Amino acid sequence: ADEVTLQLKWVTQAQFAGYYVALDKGFYEEEGLDVTIKPGGPDIAPVQVLLGGGADVMVDWLPSALAAREKGAPIVNIAQPFASSGLMLTCLKEHGITSPEDFPGHTLGTWFFGNEIPLYTWMGKLGIPTDGSEGGVTIQKINFNVDPLLQKQVECATTMTYNEYWQVIDAGLTPDDLVVFKYEDEGISTLEDGLYTTEDKLADPAEVDKLARFVKASMKGWKYAEENPDEAADIVLENDETGAQTEKHQRRMMGEIAKLTAGSNGALDPAAYERTVGIVMDGGVITKEPEGAWTHAVTDKALN
Amino acid sequence: MTRSILPILTVVAAIFVLWYGAAVWLNAAWAHDKAGRAGVELSFGELVADTWSQDKPKLPAPHQVAVELWDTTVEKKITSKRSLIYHSWVTLSATLLGFALGTVLGVGLAIGIVYNRVMDMSVMPWVIASQTIPILAIAPMIIVVLNAVGISGLLPKAIISMYLSFFPVVVGMVKGLRSPGVMQLDQMKTWNASASQTFWKLRLPSSMPYLFTSMKVAMAASLVGAIVGELPTGAVAGLGARLLAGSYYGQTIQIWSALLMAAALAAVMVALIGAIQRVTLKRMGMA
Amino acid sequence: MSRDRGDTGVTTETVISAKGLNLTFQTNDGPVHALRDVDLDINKGDFVSFIGPSGCGKTTFLRCMADLETPTGGSITVNGVSPEEARKSRAYGYVFQAAGLYPWRTIGRNVSLPLEIMGYPKSDIADRVQRVLELVDLAGFEKKFPWQLSGGMQQRASIARALAFDADILLMDEPFGALDEIVRDHLNEQLLKLWDRTDKTIAFVTHSIPEAVYLSTRIVVMSPRPGRITDVIESTLPRERPLDIRDTPEFLEIAHRVREGLRAGHAYDD
Amino acid sequence: MSRDRGDTGVTTETVISAKGLNLTFQTNDGPVHALRDVDLDINKGDFVSFIGPSGCGKTTFLRCMADLETPTGGSITVNGVSPEEARKSRAYGYVFQAAGLYPWRTIGRNVSLPLEIMGYPKSDIADRVQRVLELVDLAGFEKKFPWQLSGGMQQRASIARALAFDADILLMDEPFGALDEIVRDHLNEQLLKLWDRTDKTIAFVTHSIPEAVYLSTRIVVMSPRPGRITDVIESTLPRERPLDIRDTPEFLEIAHRVREGLRAGHAYDD
Amino acid sequence: MGWIVAGFAAWAVGWWANALLARLPKSRATGLAVPVIFGLTVIVMWECFVRGLDVSSVILPPPSAIAARFAASTGILWEDFVQTVVKGALTGYVLGCGAAVLMAIAVDRFPFLQRGLLPVGNFVAALPIIGMAPILVMWFGFDWQSKAAVVVVMVFFPMLVNTVQGLQSSDRMQRDLMRTYASSYWQTLFKLRLPAAMPFIFNGLKIATTLALIGAIVAEFFGSPVRGMGFRISTSVGQLALDLVWAEIVVAAIVGSAFYGGVALLEKAVTFWHPSQRGRA
C-alpha cells in the first residue's frame, strides 16, 4: 500500500474526526493507502514538518498557510473540508462589552502562532489601534486555554465554537454571562482546516493520484462522522494517546464540527478563498496577491 | 533514615497547611463569582468547602490531586493510556537515556577541555552559548530535522534531554577535574604518569564530589528535557503530553498530578544518585 | 672532588649538574628571587644533604632537579639530559615536604600507586608494598585511610611510596621532619643501608645538623633570599657509619662547621 | 609534685586533669585503641612536653584537651570545667601539626583571623599581627598567600596565629617540626620568654629530646598502641635557661632518661 | 557542490588556525581569538551547507539572512531584551540565587531542616519548569513578574545543591581550628564555610545564568504581553519568520555568554586561591 503521513494542526480531538474515522473504518485501506496520523500541538509548525519531509499532507488554516507561502514555503491547498469558520471572540458580560464599538480600553487575549491574524485584521477594519495608544485595545498573548478569561486577566478571549467556548460553559458560566462575536457573523471569517501539500508533490502524477485517493477517503470519513457523531467521537477518544480527553467534551465537539464541515465536498470554494485573501491582505500579513496557493487538481480527481 | 521521618513529616504537614490555605485564597474569587451569579451569600464554611472542591480550580487542594493520582495510578491498568504510570514510564525512559547521553557527553567535553588547549580555549564559550538558546524554540526544529533523517521515537526526546543535561556536567567536571592540588599533580609528574593515568588515578577520583553534585542537577534537567521533547512530538504520550493536554482543557487537577508525578520521578532519581554518592564516597574514604 | 667508590678506581660520573641557576617567582606583590646563581655537581652515588634557613630555596632547588619548576636562568642537567627527559625516564623518586597521600586510597593503595602507574606486575606490587611498609614500620596499616593515621605515620607512608619503586635518584624533602628521634635514627640507618646496597644518588633536605652529618657524603649549606649556596662541606666520615659515630670528635667537628655556616645566614644575635 | 613559682609560696592550681582517659576510634577494619587509662595533672604555669613514638596518641590526647575529640572513657577537665566549656571560654590556643592556613587569606589576614573572631579592636589587631609575625621572623610576608610560602614559613605563620591572642593555655602539636635548628633555637628561646612573661600553661608535643628537655618543667613519655603514659620526668633545671644549658651534665642526664623511656616503647633492637 | 566544498574548506582552515594559535603562549589576544575563529568557522560552514544543500529558509535560514534581519530589527530586539532579560531574568536570578543560598545556610544550620526540608525541597524544586510555567503565569500575571517567578523556581535547585555541598567542603583541620577559637556559628560561616564554599557556589551561579535566560524566555511561551524574546520567538515560528527567531536566539546567546562570562570573571576574582584557578592566570 502507498504510505501517507498526515500532520495535524492540533492534538487529537474531534476537530480531526474525519481522518480518524477514515482510518478506523478502513476507508484509507480501501483506497490502498497506509496512513499515519501525527497529532500536532502548540509548538509544532506543520509547515516545517511538511517541508522537512516528516509528512506528506498537513492540516492548516488558510491565513497562516498564505503567510508561510509568502515566506517562501511552496505549499498548496489541495482540499478544504471545513466550509465555515468556528473562530470567535468571547467576552464576559460583566465587563460591559456589548458591541465592537465597546472594545477600546479593554484587554483582548488571543493565541498567536498565526491565530492572531484574524483578530488584528478585524481591529484594523474597526479602526481600533492595537499598539497600546490612546483609544485602542491591549492585546495579550494567552496560552491555548480559557483560564485567562475565567481569571479575568483578559476581558475577551479567542475561542472556537467547538472547544474553548464549551470549556467556559463547563467552568460554570452560562451563555447569559457571555457575549460572543463570531467572525463568521462579522463578515471577516477566514478558511480554517484545509489540507495542504508541497508543489513538487503536485508535479508528480503518481503523487497526485495518491493524494486524490487520500482526499477521497478522508471526505468519506468526514461525511460518515457528520452522520454518526457519537461513534466518531468515540473513535477519536480511542486514538487519543494522552488519555486526557473526555467523552462528553468530544461528543459535543463533534456536534459543532459537523456544522462547520457541512456543505463542503472537499473542493475549495474560490469565493471563500478570495474573501480570505482579502482579509489577510487588509491585515497586512501578506503584501501581495498569492498565486498558485490552491488547486482543484486533486479534488477534481477525487470527486469524479 | 528513621531519624529523618519526623522532620520530613513535619515539613510535609506544614506544606499541606500552607497549600490548603493557598487553595482557599486563590480559588475564593471564582467561588464568590459563582455565588454572585447565583445570587447567594457564601458563609465561610461554604466558601472553604467550595474552594476545596472546584472542578477547575486555580490551585487544586491536595486531596483532589491525591484522588486524581490514585485514580490514574492504582485504579488503572498500567498499559492503559489513562494510567499515569504508563506516561511516567514513557517519560522516564527518555529521561534516563538522555541523562546517560548527557553525562557521557558532559564528561567527555570536560576531559577535552581539561586536556586539550584548543578545546579549552574554544569550546566553553560555545557550550555556554548553546545553553542560552531556548530549547523550547528549537526543540520542534530538532524533532523535524531528526524525523526527516528517519530518527523518531525515543531518541529525539533523549537528545533534547541530553542537550539540557550535559551542561551542568561540563561545568562541574571541568572544575572537579582541575581540583587536585599542585602537589598531587607534581607527584604524578615525578612518576611520569601518562595523561590517562593521571586522569584515572588522580583527576577522576578528586572530581567525584563535583561529579555527583552535577549529576543531580543534570538528572533534574534531563527530566525537563524529556518533557520539553514530548511537547513537539505531538503530545502523544508521556507526562509532558499530560501536562499539555491538561493545560488545553483547563484541567488543573490533571496538571498538578502530572507535575507531582514528574517531581516524584526526579526526586527518586536524585535520591538514587545521592545514595550512590554516599556509598561511593564512603568506599573512597571521603565521606 | 668526587668521592671514589671503594671498589672502582675510575672517576665517577656527574648525575646532577646545575650551572648559574636562577629562579624568580612572580607574586601579587612583586617578584621573589628564590634561587641565585646556584652551581652544584652531584655525582653518581653521592648522598648530598641541603641545609639552610626556612624559605631559603631548598625545596625550590629540589623541584628544579625534578622538573617541577622551570629555572628562569642558568642550566641544569640530570643524567646528562634535561630534567624533563630524566623525569620521563622515571629517573627519580620524590618525597614531598608534606605527605600528600590521596584521601580516597588506603595506605596500601597509596603506596602501590606509583607501581601501578609504572606498570609493575601485580604480584610484584603486593610484595614491594609489603616490604616498604615493613621498612617504615607501618605493616598492618595497609587498610587504613590516611586521615586515620597520625602525622608521622602519614609521613612514613609517603616515604614508603617513594622507596617502593627502583629509581636511581632519590629526592627527599625533609622526609623525617615529623618523626621522633628513635624512629628517625632507625630510618636513618635503613636509608644508609639502602643507599649502600643500591648505589642510589640521594639529594636530601633536612633541618637537623646531626642528621645531615650522619647521612651525607656532602653537605650543602644555603642562605636565604635570594637563596645561594654559601658552603659545601665534604664529609670525611667513613662509609660504614654505626649510630655511635655521632659521638666521635670528627663528627662533632663537621657538625660544628655546618652550624657555623648556617648561623652566618641568620640575623639573630643571641 | 607541682613546681612552685619562685614568687608565691602557695600550691598551684590544676589546670588540666585527666583521669583514666580512654579513646577508641572505630575504623573500617576494626577499632583502634588510641589512648588507654591516661592519668595526668597539669598545673597552672607548667610547661609539659609530650614525647613518644609516632602514632602513640599524642595528638589525640591534645585533641581531647581541646574538645576536638570525645574520650570514650574516663574524664578530663580543663580549668575545673569540661573541655567544651573551656573551649567556649576561649581558654587556649592550638597549633596544629600541619599548618592549616586558609588559602583565600593572606598571611597577615590568616594571623588576624582569631583576633577578628574574638572581637579584638581593629587597631589592636594590626599591632598584634605585626608583633607576632616579627616574633616568628615573617615580617614582610603579610601580603603573601599561603601557597607562596615555603613549608617552614607556613608552619611559622600558624604558630604566629596561635600566639596572637591571649589564651592561658597553649596546646602545640609539633610546632617546630619543619624548622631548621637555628630558627628552632630562636623560637624555643622566644617561647620560653613568652611563657615566663605571661605565666601561660603549655602542652607541647615534640619529637626532639633536647627540645623537650630544654623547654619543659615536665616531660611525659608515651608508648604506642594503645597509647599509655609510661614515664613522667620532672625537670630539675632552673627556670632561667640560656641555650648553652644544653651542654650541662644535668641536662644530658635528663635527656638520657627520656631517651631510655622512649627506647623502651620501640621494638627495634639495634 | 561548490558551496559544500567551501564548507569543508572553511572547517579545515579554522581548525588549522586554531591549532596554530593554541600553540602560541597564552595571552588575552589568543584567548579571545580562538573561540572567535571557532565560531566563525561554524557560521561559515552553516552558510555554505544551507546554500549547498538548498535548505528551505522556513526550516533553517542562512546566517547572512539572520544578520540582515538582525540589523533591520534592532528596535524590536532591544525592546524584547529589556522585557525578558532585564526585567524577567535578572530579577529572578538575583531573587532565586539569594533565596537558595539562604535556604542552603538554613538547611546546613539546622539538622532538622537538613533532614526534613532538603528532601522535600529537592522534591518541590524538581517540579518540571514546563509544568510550573503555566501555573506561575496564572498566579503572577502576564507581565515580567511571572517570568521572574519561573526563573526563581528554575535556578533554585542547582544553587541549593551546590551551596549545600560547598558548605560541607571545608576540611577537618580548618573546622577544628575554628572550634578552638570557640568561634560562633556565624563567624565560622562567614570566615570559613562560605569562603570554602565559593568554588561550589560559583558553580551554581554559572549554571544558573543560562537557566535564568532559558526560564525567562520559555515562560513567555505560556502567556505574555506582546513583547519579549520568548513571545517573539514563539509567534515568529508560527509566522515562519525564522530569520527573526534566529536573530532573537543570537541575542540570547550573546547575552547569555556575556552574563556567564561576567560571573566567571567574578569567580576568578573571588576564588583565585582554588587550585582550579591558580596557575591559569
Ligand SMILES: Nc1ncnc2c1ncn2[C@@H]1O[C@H](COP(=O)(O)OP(=O)(O)OP(=O)(O)O)[C@@H](O)[C@H]1O
Ligand atoms: N580519625 C581517626 N580515625 C581512626 N584512627 C585514628 C584517627 N586519628 C588517629 N587515629 C589513630 O590513633 C592513633 C594515635 O594517633 P595520633 O595522631 O594521636 O598519634 P601521634 O602520637 O600524634 O603521632 P605522630 O607523632 O605521628 O603525630 C594512631 O594509631 C592513628 O592511626
Ligand SMILES: Nc1ncnc2c1ncn2[C@@H]1O[C@H](COP(=O)(O)OP(=O)(O)OP(=O)(O)O)[C@@H](O)[C@H]1O
Ligand atoms: N609558588 C610560589 N610562588 C611564590 N613564591 C614562592 C612559591 N614557592 C616558593 N616561593 C618563595 O620562594 C622562597 C623559597 O621557598 P622554598 O619552598 O624553596 O623554601 P625552603 O628552603 O624549602 O624552606 P622550608 O625549609 O621552610 O621548606 C620562599 O621565600 C617562598 O616564599
Ligand SMILES: Cc1ncc(C[n+]2csc(CCO)c2C)c(N)n1
Ligand atoms: C499550531 C496551532 N495551535 C493552535 C491553533 C488554534 N487552534 C485551532 S483549533 C484549536 C483547538 C482547540 O480549539 C486551536 C487551539 C492553531 N490554529 N494552530
Ligand SMILES: [Mg+2]
Ligand atoms: Mg621546603
Ligand SMILES: [Mg+2]
Ligand atoms: Mg600527631
